[in-house]
Structures are given as structure tokens and as C-alpha cells.
Amino acid sequence: MVKAPRVIKKGQPKGGGGTMVLGFLALFAAMILLLVSMASLVLVVFGLLPTIVAVLVDRSAQRFAFLSVFAMNFAGIFPHLLDLWMGSNSMSVAIDTLTDVFSLFTMYSSAALGWVLFAVTPPIVTTVMTFIAQRRISLLRGAQKKLLAEWGDDVSRPEPGAAESSEEIEPSAPAGEPSAPGQ
Amino acid sequence: MADQDNTEAQKAAPQPETAKAAIMPPVKVTERYHVMPSSPLPELSTPSAKAYVAEDKRNTERKLFALVCPPFLGPRTGIMEVLKGANIRGVMSLVEYTTVFWPPMKQRTILVIYERPTGGRLLDHLGQINQHEMVRRVIEPLCHGLQEIATRGVSHRQIRPSNLYFLDGSLDRLVLGDCTTVPPGYDQPVLFETIERGAAPAAGRGSGDITDDMYALGVTILFTLIGGNPVPNLRTDDEILYAKMQEGSYTSLIGNEPVPQNMLEALRGLLSDDDHERWSLEQLDLWINGRRMTPLQKKSAPKAKRTIEYGGREHYNCRTLSLAVSRAPSQVEKLVKDETLETWLKRDLEDSDLATRASNAIHMAQSQSGDKDVMATRISIVLDPKLPIRYKDCGCMPDGFGTALAHSIMQKGNANTPVEIITRSLPRTWFDSQDTYNPVYVALEKNFDQLLKFVQERKIGYGVERCLYETNPTLACQSPLVVEEYILTIKELMPALERVSAKIDKQKKPIDRHIVAFIAARLNQNVDPHIKAVGDDREEIATLGMLSLLALVQWRTKAGNLLGLTSWVGAHIGPAIKAFHSKSIREEMEKEAPILIRKGNLADLFNLLDNAEQRIQDQSDFDEACEEFELAENEIKEIDGGNSSLQKNSTRIGQQAAAMTSIVIALLIITITFLGKLW
Numbered sequence: 001m002v003k004a005p006r007v008i009k010k011g012q013p014k015g016g017g018g019t020m021v022l023g024f025l026a027l028f029a030a031m032i033l034l035l036v037s038m039a040s041l042v043l044v045v046f047g048l049l050p051t052i053v054a055v056l057v058d059r060s061a062q063r064f065a066f067l068s069v070f071a072m073n074f075a076g077i078f079p080h081l082l083d084l085w086m087g088s089n090s091m092s093v094a095i096d097t098l099t100d101v102f103s104l105f106t107m108y109s110s111a112a113l114g115w116v117l118f119a120v121t122p123p124i125v126t127t128v129m130t131f132i133a134q135r136r137i138s139l140l141r142g143a144q145k146k147l148l149a150e151w152g153d154d155v156s157r158p159e160p161g162a163a164e165s166s167e168e169i170e171p172s173a174p175a176g177e178p179s180a181p182g183q
Numbered sequence: 184m185a186d187q188d189n190t191e192a193q194k195a196a197p198q199p200e201t202a203k204a205a206i207m208p209p210v211k212v213t214e215r216y217h218v219m220p221s222s223p224l225p226e227l228s229t230p231s232a233k234a235y236v237a238e239d240k241r242n243t244e245r246k247l248f249a250l251v252c253p254p255f256l257g258p259r260t261g262i263m264e265v266l267k268g269a270n271i272r273g274v275m276s277l278v279e280y281t282t283v284f285w286p287p288m289k290q291r292t293i294l295v296i297y298e299r300p301t302g303g304r305l306l307d308h309l310g311q312i313n314q315h316e317m318v319r320r321v322i323e324p325l326c327h328g329l330q331e332i333a334t335r336g337v338s339h340r341q342i343r344p345s346n347l348y349f350l351d352g353s354l355d356r357l358v359l360g361d362c363t364t365v366p367p368g369y370d371q372p373v374l375f376e377t378i379e380r381g382a383a384p385a386a387g388r389g390s391g392d393i394t395d396d397m398y399a400l401g402v403t404i405l406f407t408l409i410g411g412n413p414v415p416n417l418r419t420d421d422e423i424l425y426a427k428m429q430e431g432s433y434t435s436l437i438g439n440e441p442v443p444q445n446m447l448e449a450l451r452g453l454l455s456d457d458d459h460e461r462w463s464l465e466q467l468d469l470w471i472n473g474r475r476m477t478p479l480q481k482k483s484a485p486k487a488k489r490t491i492e493y494g495g496r497e498h499y500n501c502r503t504l505s506l507a508v509s510r511a512p513s514q515v516e517k518l519v520k521d522e523t524l525e526t527w528l529k530r531d532l533e534d535s536d537l538a539t540r541a542s543n544a545i546h547m548a549q550s551q552s553g554d555k556d557v558m559a560t561r562i563s564i565v566l567d568p569k570l571p572i573r574y575k576d577c578g579c580m581p582d583g584f585g586t587a588l589a590h591s592i593m594q595k596g597n598a599n600t601p602v603e604i605i606t607r608s609l610p611r612t613w614f615d616s617q618d619t620y621n622p623v624y625v626a627l628e629k630n631f632d633q634l635l636k637f638v639q640e641r642k643i644g645y646g647v648e649r650c651l652y653e654t655n656p657t658l659a660c661q662s663p664l665v666v667e668e669y670i671l672t673i674k675e676l677m678p679a680l681e682r683v684s685a686k687i688d689k690q691k692k693p694i695d696r697h698i699v700a701f702i703a704a705r706l707n708q709n710v711d712p713h714i715k716a717v718g719d720d721r722e723e724i725a726t727l728g729m730l731s732l733l734a735l736v737q738w739r740t741k742a743g744n745l746l747g748l749t750s751w752v753g754a755h756i757g758p759a760i761k762a763f764h765s766k767s768i769r770e771e772m773e774k775e776a777p778i779l780i781r782k783g784n785l786a787d788l789f790n791l792l793d794n795a796e797q798r799i800q801d802q803s804d805f806d807e808a809c810e811e812f813e814l815a816e817n818e819i820k821e822i823d824g825g826n827s828s829l830q831k832n833s834t835r836i837g838q839q840a841a842a843m844t845s846i847v848i849a850l851l852i853i854t855i856t857f858l859g860k861l862w
Contacts, residue, residue, distance in 0.1 A: 064838035068845040075849035079856045086860055114845050121844065122837025129833045133822045140815040151764050151808045156816075 022055065022063075039084055039094035046098050047077035050111030069114035076110025207286045212294050215240055216279055218249040220287050226303070229346060231256065232364040237296045239278075246299040247278060251285055252364045254292045254669055255593040257586065257658035259363045263295060265335045266363065273328025275300060275348060275358045282669055291669035295363055302349025305357060305403070309344060310410025312354065314443045321407055322400075322449075323471055324357045329396055330464050332359075338392050340367035342399035343375045344406050366586040367391055373420040374412070374436075375399040378427050378456055380580060381420070382506060383571035386590030387579025394458040397467070401453025402436065409440050421510065428484070428502040432456050448475065487531040493518065501532070505566035509573035512559030519545055519558065540565045544612070551607070560609055568616035572609050575600045581610055581627045584634075585654025588647075592661070598647045605634050605650070630654070644699040644714030652704035662697035673705040677733075677742035684747035689754040694729050702736055710735065723762035726755060727793055734785035744783030752788070753780040759792045764805035768797065 033041040051070045058065035080097045087093055097103045147155050209217040217238045227234035227248050237247035252258040266277040276298040284291045305321070312320055325347070332339060339362045346360035368388035373381040377398045380388040405413050413436050417423045426435040433454040442450065449470050452462030462470075470476070490497035494507035494514060508515060518524040524545070528538035544565040548558035560574045571580045577600040579587035588601040604610065610631040614624055630653075637649040652658065660670040664687070668679035680693060699717055703710050713735060716728025730752060737745060753776060760772050772791060779787045 060838075062835075062839070062842075064842040067842035068838075071842070071845035071849035075852040078853050082856055082860050117845050117848075118838060118841040121841035122834045125837035125840055126830060126833035129829060129836075133829060137819050137822055140819050144812055144815050147808050147812050150766050151805055152766065154764065155805070155808050155812050 022066075037084070037089055039089055039091045040081060042091065043081060043084060043094045043097060044077060047080070047107045048073055050108055050114075054111075054115075065115075065118050068118040069111050072114030072117070073107065073111035076107040080107070209238070210283055210285065210294070212237070212249070212281050212283055212296060213279060216247070216249075216296055218283075218294055218296070220285070224248050224299075227299070227348075229341075229361055229364065230370040232295075232361065237294075237299075246301065247296050248299040249294045249296045250361055250364050251288070252293040252295065254288065254290060254659060254666075255589075256365050256369065257589060257655045258293050258295075258365070258671075259367070260293070260657045260671060262337050263293075263363045265337055266332070269331075269335070271328060271331040272356075273324040273326070273358055274332060275360055277363070280363070282671065282675070290667035293364075293669070293671070295361065297361065298350075300348035300350045300358060302351045302354055302356070304345055304360075305347040305349070305407065306344035308349065308354060309407055312407060314408060314446070317404070317407065317446070318471055320355060321357055322404060322467070325359060325400060325403075326464060326467050326471060328359045329393065329400070330468070333393050333464060337362075338367065338390065339396050340391050340399075341365075341370060342396055342403055343371060344403055346370075347403065366583075368395070368583075369586070371399065373423050374414070375402045377458070378424060378432065378502070379569050379571065380583075381427075382424055382573070383578045383580055383583060384587070384590075387571060387577070387583040387587035389571075389580035389583030389586075391580075391582075393464060394461050397453050397461055397463065398432070400467075401450055404446070404453070405436055405440075405442070405450060408442055408446060413437065413440050421506070424506060425496070425503055427456070428506065429499070452476075485532060485534070487527065488533075489527075489531045491523070491527045491531070501528075501537070501566040502570070505563040505570055508559050508566065509563040509570075509578070512556050512575070515555050515559040515562060518562065524562065537565070540616075547612075557607055557609075561612055564609075564613050564616050568613065568618065572604060572613050574604050574607075574609055577601055577604065579604075581613060581624070581631070584610070584631075585651075585658075588651055589655050589658055592647070592651060598651075602638055602647055602650075605631065605638050608635075642714075642718035643696050644703050644710075644718060646696065646700070648696045648700035649703060652701050656704075660697055660701040662695050662701070664691070664693070664695060664698065670701070673702065673736065674740045674742075676702070676705075677737050677740055677745055677748065680733075680751075681742075681745045681748045684745075684751040687751070689751055692729070692755060693733065693748065693751050699732065702732060706736060706739060708735075708739065722758040726757075726759040727789070730756065730759070730785060730789045730792065734789045737785050745785070746781070746783040749780050749783045749785055749788060752785060753777070756788070756792060763798070763801050764808075765801050768801055 030041060030045070033044065048070070051066070051073045054066045054069035054073075055063075080103055084093055084097070144156075207220040209219050212218055217240060219236045219238070222236035224234040224236060227250075229250065231253050232250040235249050235251065237249040239245040239247055260280075263277060263280045266274065267280060268276075268278070270276050278296040278298060280293055280295040282291055282293050285294065325342070329339065339359055341362040342359065346362075348358055348360055350356040350358055366386070366388075367390045368376060368380060369385050371385070371388070375398075376388065377395055380391060380395060383389070414423065414426065417426055429435070433451050433456075436454060437450065449462070449467065452460075452466060452470075455461040466476070484500040484502050486499045490499055491504060492498070493504055494511040496503070496507055498504040498507060508518070522542070525538045525542050528534050528541055541562060544561040545558065548554070548561045551557060556575050560572065563570065563573060571578050571583070577587055577591060579601075584601065584604070588598055591601050592598045611628070614628045617624060634650050634653065637645045637653065638647065640646065648661075651661070657671060660666070660668075660676065665676070665679045665683055668675070668682065670676050670679050676698070684693070694717070699714060703714055710732065713728055713732040716724055717732055719725050719728060733748070733752060736742070756776065760769050760776070763769050763772065775791055776788065779791055
């Protein structure tokens with residue numbers, strides 16, 4: 001099936017629409033959080049600073065870098081967020097958390113781990129895929145070698161009409177007669 | 184004439200007679216007879232066949248001699264079979280004949296053993312026979328002999344004083360000499376041949392019939408009566424022919440010679456130039472028994488009012504003009520120019536029909552090619568349709584074409600002129616010009632049509648070689664491989680090839696154009712499919728064709744196991760094995776072939792190589808293998824060519840995987856943390 005060529009409009013930044021949607025989503029989440037818990041909002045905003053950086057840095061359509069960083073970053077914030085929700089849910093607890101080096105380290109290092117995963121996985125995948133392709137080639141070459149051994153070089157360059165019906169190759173005269181002498 | 188015959192024998196038969204002949208051992212002919220190569224008998228030799236002393240081992244007193252057939256001519260083996268042991272009064276007894284290796288020729292040939300006549304040739308006793316005893320001593324025994332062989336369907340065609348022998352010194356028992364060693368009429372001087380057959384070269388005179396024998400008998404009787412050549416003044420063949428044509432045979436041969444009155448009637452009957460009027464054996468027998476008939480009136484060819492000059496001669500009739508035109512075709516323009524010929528025929532010969540026919544012939548020749556030779560041939564045929572077909576240096580009666588072709592090939596080394604006779608449809612012109620219906624001509628015309636097809640198809644098994652063997656049923660196979668083996672019948676072919684295989688370089692193929700044509704002509708079976716396979720351009724098909732053809736001959740002739748030949752053929756089956764694509768099948772065949780070769784049966788070998796089922800399977804497997812190979816190749820190319828896209832894709836996939844991994848890890852952490860808090 002022929003895919004329709006993808007038209008990219010000149011001047012339109014890649015993923016511009018996506019950023020907008022993402023911005024609205026973030027704003028909507030922030031509004032909800034503002035209404036429910038101001039402390040949570042502060043914790044999230046400061047905790048997700050690496051994610052905000054990732055959003056700005058990753059201009060690709062799929063935003064895999066953002067997803068990687070965001071997922072890991074949020075995983076780093078969530079335990080503190082949970083402590084806040086399960087505790088007094090006050091601004092002071094949120095500020096204590098944000099001023100605790102260990103907490104900040106947990107949140108930001110998990111975001112860094114997201115970056116690391118994003119940076120390391122593609123080469124590993126490439127290496128694995130190349131290995132699989134080479135392996136396939138060697139299997140196919142082996143099969144070809146076997147065919148050449150059995151059928152000779154002709155198998156690699158079938159002459160025109162080689163695939164015609166076998167009657168074409170069968171000698172008309174001897175085909176009828178051999179049974180005569182042997183009968 | 185005897186001397187002349189002997190000289191001719193030495194010239195014609197290429198038999199290197201050296202001092203070695205003196206020490207050559209006797210040659211065994213069957214288990215019973217011996218022939219001495221060191222004891223020639225010049226007095227019994229014929230112009231083409233030399234005579235040697237022969238012995239009967241069971242009866243050493245018996246006097247025999249053997250004639251050696253010249254291997255380059257087709258002997259009359261059918262007649263040998265008829266005459267063998269027949270013991271006919273008036274005919275020299277043919278005791279035995281067989282093909283043997285003849286040391287002086289260093290090849291195989293046929294030896295024909297006869298009872299040895301001791302009374303000498305009639306030629307040596309000309310003038311010694313009283314005219315009153317002529318009938319008893321000469322005519323009656325010869326007439327009896329001819330009657331006997333005629334009832335056996337044989338015409339002698341070699342009746343002349345040098346080939347008639349007295350069995351003993353009493354000169355009472357005259358017999359007809361050999362008629363089997365050469366083609367009919369081949370050794371006959373022109374004097375003893377009718378005008379029609381005499382106008383053809385010796386090789387093209389044709390088989391003829393009893394009427395030709397009657398004519399030769401008439402001339403022989405005349406020789407005996409006169410005591411020698413009645414026309415010594417006619418030195419060349421053409422002089423004899425012109426004289427016979429102008430005055431008729433009877434008048435020209437007898438001339439002013441004193442011939443006994445009682446013999447004139449017989450001579451007039453026997454020497455008639457009209458073969459319908461010529462005396463038959465019955466008429467001669469009646470005459471011998473005393474019945475006298477009305478002598479035939481002399482009939483000469485219509486004479487023109489004025490002569491026409493051609494070839495340095497003045498011509499009064501069409502016959503001599505016809506002969507002259509064929510002898511000097513380069514001057515034919517003279518006749519065509521200003522319609523000279525048509526005018527002469529119309530005004531001076533007063534034959535408008537003939538003039539029209541001549542005009543048509545000229546126009547036909549002009550439209551066909553305009554070639555002088557063709558025109559001369561067409562004109563000469565129209566002028567005298569009874570004379571042979573004469574084209575360039577080749578001339579023949581239609582029934583003598585085969586011998587003429589063989590002679591041209593053997594003596595000149597090519598068959599260009601006889602082949603041109605066929606391709607230019609000159610025989611058809613001859614048949615169309617005949618004014619009387621003859622069923623023999625119908626069959627002959629059909630044969631020429633077939634020969635034309637053979638000539639036009641140049642592949643192996645056809646061509647000139649096929650014509651040669653189709654028109655010469657008794658000619659030995661002329662293949663360089665087996666020519667020394669002197670193979671006359673298809674039955675002798677396989678044993679001969681077996682003998683040859685022991686001494687030949689196996690790199691040479693066991694068949695060639697001659698052998699294939701010989702098989703096609705001699706095997707009474709349609710072998711066209713085999714021959715087409717032999718001539719196929721694809722080597723493997725040609726090899727299988729060769730094998731199938733030889734296997735068929737081996738089977739049909741019940742030749743038994745032929746180890747040498749099978750091994751020889753086996754050395755050439757490579758292409759047929761290579762035609763199989765599968766290496767394992769080839770290896771299997773290469774393993775099996777030597778086992779079958781050792782059995783000596785070509786049919787087994789053929790069946791191994793031409794297993795139709797196996798071949799079809801091999802082809803279909805090969806096709807599958809080709810397809811598989813191509814698919815693999817395409818995939819490899821796709822993988823190789825898609826390396827950069829793979830790189831791109833793998834990065835994208837890697838990033839996706841990183842995102843997914845992060846999400847999964849995050850979800851795991853969230854879940855674990857959440858659950859940890861709850862508990």
C-alpha cells in the first residue's frame with residue numbers, strides 16, 4: 001500500500017499543537033490542584049522542574065524524552081505527595097519536603113534516571129536490531145549455499161524459460177521410444 | 184576386348200597389388216571355402232571386379248573362383264541371394280557369397296564364389312563357332328539362362344562376349360557370367376546398351392529390364408557371327424550413339440557385314456530400338472524352335488527437310504539434336520535465339536506440337552533461372568523424352584539416379600550435380616514429357632518427391648546422405664567410422680560398431696551423418712522422432728537422441744550385448760547427465776551408468792538417462808530452488824539496503840522503548856508506594 005506523502009506546512013513548529021494541549025492539560029491540573037490543595041501544587045510545580053525543562057528541550061513530535069523524564073520525575077515526587085495527602089496536607093510540610101535535600105535528590109535523580117533511560121535505550125535497541133538482521137542474512141546465505149551445492153550455479157541465474165513446463169525440455173523422440181527397447 | 188576389360192579392372196578396382204600379395208594367407212569364406220588373394224585370375228576378372236582362385240575344402244577337385252566386389256559400388260546382393268545354389272543351365276553357378284575382410288584392399292567387401300568355367304570367354308572364341316551351330320551353342324543356352332533368371336525376377340544387364348563363358352573346352356556349354364558385383368549395366372560398353380541407356384554414363388544407366396538384356400544379346404550374337412566388333416570404325420561412345428540414332432541400331436551395327444540370312448530376322452527383332460517391338464524371350468524361343476515370323480520393318484526417326492547445325496554436327500532428327508544439346512549446353516543460346524529451334528521443328532520437321540512443347544520448355548527454363556545447363560536439359564528432354572536426364576556432367580535414367588549419385592559422391596567427392604537435378608525438378612520435367620503411361624514411373628516420381636524433401640532438410644539423418652542410402656539399397660555404409668567394415672544391412676551395423684569400438688579413439692562420436700542416414704534408410708521403421716532428437720541444437724537432447732537411436736537398432740536387430748559400443752557411447756553421455764539440475768541425481772547416475780555400461784545394453788542406459796518422471800521432478804524441484812534462491816537474495820538485498828532506515832527506526836523504537844520503560848517503572852513505583860502506605 002502506498003502511503004500518502006505527509007505534508008509539512010512551512011513555518012509551523014514541530015509539535016506546536018502538542019505543546020499547547022500539554023500546556024492546557026498542565027494548567028487544568030494546576031487549577032484542580034489549586035482548588036484541592038495548594039501545598040500539593042507547590043510540591044508538584046517545584047518537583048517537576050526537570051520535566052518542565054524536558055518539555056522545553058524535547059521538540060520532537062512524539063515527545064518521548066518528555067514522557068521518559070515526566071514518568072520518572074513523577075515517580076520520584078509521588079511518595080512525598082502521598083506523605084502530604086496522608087498527613088496534614090499543609091504548606092509547611094510541602095516546604096519542608098522541598099527544602100529536604102534527600103527529598104529533592106529523590107525527585108530530581110529520578111528525573112535524571114528518565115533522561116538516562118532516554119539516552120541509553122536507543123543504542124541498545126539499534127545494536128540488538130542490527131544483530132538480528134545480520135543473523136538473518138547469514139541464515140539466508142547459508143540456505144543459498146546449500147541450494148548452490150545441490151543445483152549448481154544455474155540456480156542463481158535461471159535461464160529464460162527455465163521455469164517453463166517440463167515437456168519443453170523433455171526430448172520428444174526419446175520420450176516415446178525408450179519403453180520400446182525395454183519392453 | 185578381354186585385354187581392355189582386364190586393364191579396366193585394374194584401373195577401376197583400387198586393389199593395391201604388391202609383392203605382399205604373394206605371401207597373403209588364404210581368406211576363409213564361410214567354413215567351407217578359401218579364396219587365395221595371392222592367386223589372381225585375370226582371365227575371369229570383369230572390368231570392375233577382380234577374380235581369384237577359390238577352393239572348396241570338402242572337395243578340393245572342384246574348380247571355383249571368386250570375384251571381389253568393388254566396395255565403392257552397390258553390389259546386387261538381392262540377385263546373389265536368388266542365384267546362390269540355383270544351378271541354372273546357361274548361367275554360371277553362384278556357389279556362395281559373403282562379406283569378409285579382403286587383405287589386398289585392407290577392408291571388408293563381398294566375395295562371390297562361382298564354379299570356374301574352363302572353356303574361356305566367348306570373346307576368345309569369336310569366329311570359331313559355325314553359323315549353323317550358333318543357335319545350339321550360343322543362342323539357345325543364353326535364352327534358357329535368361330528365361331530362368333527372368334522367372335526369378337532378375338535381369339542380367341551384363342551380357343557381352345567378354346562376360347559369357349564356356350564351361351569346358353568343348354565349347355558346348357555357354358553360360359552367362361557374373362551380373363552381381365556391380366550395378367546393372369555398369370560394365371557394359373555403349374555398343375551393348377540400348378540408345379536410351381547407352382546415352383547415360385555407366386553409373387546412371389539404371390536397373391533396366393529383360394528388354395535391355397535382349398538388345399545386348401542381339402549385339403552379342405552379331406559379334407559372334409561377324410567374329411568381332413561389327414563397327415570398328417566407330418571409336419567413341421558418341422559416334423556409336425549418333426550412328427544408332429541416325430540409322431537405327433540394326434542398320435548401323437550390321438551395315439554391310441555378311442550376316443547369314445537365317446539370322447537376320449532374329450537380329451532385326453533383338454536390335455529393335457523400340458522396346459515394345461523388341462523381341463521378347465518368348466519370341467526368341469519360338470524362333471529357336473523353328474517358327475518364323477514377319478520381320479520387323481525398319482522404323483527410323485522422323486527426318487527434317489533441312490538440317491540444323493549444333494555442336495559441330497548437322498542434325499536431321501530430334502534424337503541426335505537432343506543428345507548434342509546435352510553434350511554441349513553452352514551453345515544452347517543458339518537454339519533459343521530468334522526462336523531457331525521452334526522454327527526448325529515447325530517448318531522443317533513439321534511437328535507443331537513438339538515446337539510448342541520446346542517453346543514452353545524454353546520459357547520455363549528462362550523463368551526458372553535462365554541457366555544454360557537447365558535450359559539445355561529441358562530442351563533435350565523435350566526433343567527426346569526417352570533419353571536419360573542429362574544435366575551438366577551427370578546423366579541418368581530415372582531408375583539409375585541412385586547409382587549416379589553414389590558414383591558422384593565416391594568418385595568426385597561431392598554430389599552437387601545430382602542434388603541440383605533434384606532441386607531443379609528435372610526428373611519431374613522428364614516424367615511429364617513421357618507420352619506413354621508406365622506404372623513404374625509413377626513410383627519413381629514419388630521417390631523423387633521424397634528425395635527433394637530429404638535434400639531440402641539439411642540436418643543429420645537427411646540431406647545427400649539420406650538420398651544416397653534411400654536410392655542405393657545395397658550400398659555399404661560410407662561413414663569413415665565403418666567404411667572398412669563394409670556394412671550392407673542394418674543387421675551388420677551394430678556388430679561392426681562393436682568391432683570398431685575396440686580400436687577407435689573414444690573421443691569420436693559413434694554416429695555421424697552417414698550412419699544416421701543409413702539407419703533411417705535401412706531400418707524398416709519410422710525413426711524421424713529419433714533423428715530429429717539427434718539433430719537437436721541442444722547437446723543433451725542430441726545425446727539422448729543418439730542413444731535412443733542406437734538402442735533402437737540394437738533392440739530391433741537383436742544384436743545382443745555390446746560391451747565395447749556401450750562403453751563408447753557411455754563416453755559421450757556427459758551432456759545428458761549434466762542436463763539434470765540436481766547434483767545428487769547426477770552423482771547417482773554417474774554411479775549407476777558404469778554398471779549398466781558393463782551390461783552392454785544401450786536400452787538400459789537410455790532408460791536410466793531418460794527417466795521422464797525423474798526429469799520432470801528434477802525440473803520442478805529446480806524451479807522451486809530458483810524461486811527460493813531469488814527470495815533469499817531479495818531479502819538479503821532488502822536488509823543490506825535498509826541499514827540506514829534500520830538505524831533511524833531503531834533510534835525511534837529505542838526512544839519509544841525508553842518512554843514506555845519509564846512509564847512502566849513509574850507506575851510500578853507509584854503502585855508499590857501506594858500499597859506500602861496503605862498497609
